[in-house]
Amino acid sequence: MTAAALARLVDNGLDQDEMDVVDVVRDMLATTGPPHELVARFTAGPSSDRAAHRRLCGDMELLAMGVPEQMGGHGAPLRLSLMVLRELGRSAAGGTFLPVWVAVQALVEAGVSPPEEVLAGDRLLVLADAGVGDVSVVPRPDLGADKVELTGAVRHVVLGAHTDDLVVAVPGPHGVLLALVPAPADRDEQSFTESVDQSRPVHTVDLAGVVATVIADDSEGIASRVRASTHRRYSMALAAEQVGAAEAALQMMVEHAGVRHQFGQPIGSFQAIKHLCADAAVKVEAARSTLLANTDAVEDASVTATMKNVCVEAAVSLTQALVQVLGGTGYTWEHPAHCYLKRALGARFLGGSTRHHRDAIAEALLTRTRSATGALVQDKEFRTW
């Protein structure tokens, strides 16, 4: 009853095409082995994820799926990619897939066809967003218009030590400059740092002296638009992944509470545990709905920021609660709970932290309010029912 009821909620709102893709991903993930193998794979980091990444990209073409046809992909809607990311999140998989997916989106948004090898999973490409001031362009007129030399380093580049290529967003002559960069060869030694999320280690990538190929600059504001659009997609991708993670955490929590006995009864019969699970279910339903109801909102930065915050914070909260319900086991590597917790903690800071996004949401709301005069009653259009 439990499993069926939860499963019904999970698959609510998906159409047949979406279910078909979701089923394929689930089937593939079901063959990846028991929980302790998940722990082993997750904690071993990106090198242990390469085979799975090749299957997702090469065999299943899930990366190419969301790329427009004229760029060598299959032109599937963004929502379908998000449903794939959600399934990967449910299995704490896709450690490599999501960061590469984001970088591919940046290329697509810039109108650049992603390299075939990347779409096939044979080469890795990730996004390195320097923010403001950490990296700059060295004047080199001899390089011509489509090449620049860079100096400085980018911190916290996901898979920075493992990737083959980087899409960098750096301050350029007109604002933002987007460029494609081959990853420096000698970076492992100098940049390795331990990461909380072992499946998605972050590294400082030193770009001093690297010559990059310009994808877009800001002479017409294109690079800023591409960067903002990529970040909105990044938010949605993490939201989708973490909805899957939160759903998995709820499932594990409820299953354990139903079978683990103390004082002669299942611990889920005690209100303290039952109510903890109920609060978790509320967060999952809110996060899932926020994801599913807004998959078409990619142009609205406040909505995508909300999606990310709601879904990631739900996952952090759910995975913390999962550890609590599991008791001592939850605090060990005997159970995969910690993988989900670490993945959620990582997601909280990727693509802008919850605090950063909340500040942006507040700024947008306050700006709107400053310019609003008179009645605040909105004439909202509803078409759904």
Added chain:
Amino acid sequence: MSVTTEPSPHAVSTVADGEHFRGEVREFIRRSLPDSWHGVGSLAGPEHREFLAGWRRSLHSNGLLAVTWPVEYGGRGLSVREQVVLAEEFALAGVPVGSENDNAGIQMIGTTLLALGTPEQRAHYLPKILTGEHVWCQGFSEPGAGSDLAGVSTRARLDGAEWVIDGQKTWTSYGHLATHVFVLCRTQPAESRHRGLSLLLVPIDQPGVQVRPMATLTGETEFNDVFFDEARCPADAIVGSDGQGWSAAMLLLGFERGEAAATLPIKFGRDVERLARLVLDRGLDEDSSIRQRLAKAAEGVTQMESMGRQALERWLAGDAIGAESSIHKLFWSEWLQETTALALDVLEEDSLAPTGLALQGMAFPAAEAGTPNSTAAWVDYYLRARAATIYAGSSEIQRTVIGERLLGLPRGPR
């Protein structure tokens, strides 16, 4: 402020799909409200009361009070979809769907009589509910039976052609405005718990019924104790048969049609806009902690909107509402408490001595459109929000419902 109360020459079609009906509702609103309309929350005192009375008469004469009821009883024979559309458009326009007692009268007992009542009962009671001749309130909770409703001890016995009722009901909302009360009571003393109960239809204006209003946290009258001392009602004033009161009561409580899923995000969204304005007025727009909390409140509205849209699509397609509504209730009631607490933190010590126009009308559970951005309104709202995690199933009951019915966790000691 006056309302156009004459019946519309273009009566709304009784066969309409949601969007066609929406256009007609909008036309009705446009015709009925002045251009300067800001919402019912902006009216106070006699002006407010006068507007509400006129508005309800207008809804009745235009056939918009109980649109899902059959035409023969004064309804329009429309679907739940149209009911939701109506509620949504009214929420957007800042007008109520009826009076304080219409939830008990139209939605609860009226709809229950449509399902379980005899033809005579329907013909007798239903039109009078819509004309306002009968004003209903609910007699379920008792001092000893709150969350545990099956523990009611009010009892009734047949005495010739009448039921004779003794006992006490409490938390009876707007009982002081009502002419009738539907009473869940024990008619079979040998039975226990949910067996042997009946649902009786009792007139209030009689020597055996005393209604005692009590002040709520905000000092207003909303709840009442209702005392029954050999109160009487006709033997046929029973919903369903003798002993079937529990299933009638559960049916009655289950007539949630999901409008709240559409209307609450609209109303709460307006609260966040008002709160943002308050933050600006107070010069706190650069305060990072206030900004974080304001954004979280806004995120809450998006979540409620999203949950509402997802759930309504399923419910209107015919899915049972079920335990998911407990998720919604838990979410919005806690959101409301958190958000009104934020408003008090924005006001700081000014919230100690509230000034200005307070919340007007029911504001149940959300403030009405047009509510002023006054200290009095926010303090009032904060105080009223304390009730949100208690009424209509306390948060503790909701969590148990979610745990057992939705997650399938085993039952435990209550």
